[in-house]
Amino acid sequence: MxxxxxxxxxxxxxxxxxxxxxxxxxxxxxxxxxxxxxxxFDSVLSQVTGKLQNAEAVSLKSMTGDVPTRDVVNAVMDAEKSLQTAIAIRDKIVQAYLEISRMPI
Structure with a gap:
């Protein structure tokens, strides 16, 4: 996933x-x-990927009853926050690239 x-x-x-x-x-x-x-940005993406994988693993463990619901919610919220940060950074990079590409030579 x-x-x-x-x-x-x-x-x-x-x-x-x-x-x-x-x-x-x-x-x-x-x-x-x-x-x-x-x-x-590469290191930020790798951190986000790690947090997403952790949230997914914690979610799967919660299905067997090994992890409390609070830990699942914390892991998922942390992963969502990291993902939103990476998306915001990506959007700023794309916006800057488009701005530079519109500059006259």
């Missing part, structure tokens, strides 16, 4: 974006995420 969220087209789009905009390939330039000490 989680793998469906990161479909092949999304992975291809992200890899093309990282190939197109690769600050490490520019001489003397460091990655903005590395320079500011902030996590990259």
């Amino acid at each position: 989680i793998d469906q969220l990161l479909s092949v087209s999304t992975r291809n789009a992200l890899s093309k974006l990282s190939e197109t905009v690769n600050p490490a390939s520019m001489p003397g330039a460091a990655s903005p995420a590395v320079a500011t000490g902030q996590p990259s």
Whole structure:
């Protein structure tokens, strides 16, 4: 189920974006995420994927009665919050890309 969220087209789009905009390939330039000490979008996505997988595992364990309902709700809400954050970041990236593409040369 989680793998469906990161479909092949999304992975291809992200890899093309990282190939197109690769600050490490520019001489003397460091990655903005590395320079500011902030996590990259890739690491944020991997964290979101981990939280979604955890929520799914906790939900499945709750069906057998191994996990209390409160833990299931907490895991699902945490995963939803992380997913909404990743979606907001993605939307900002797309918005910035579209803004740059509309700039006259």
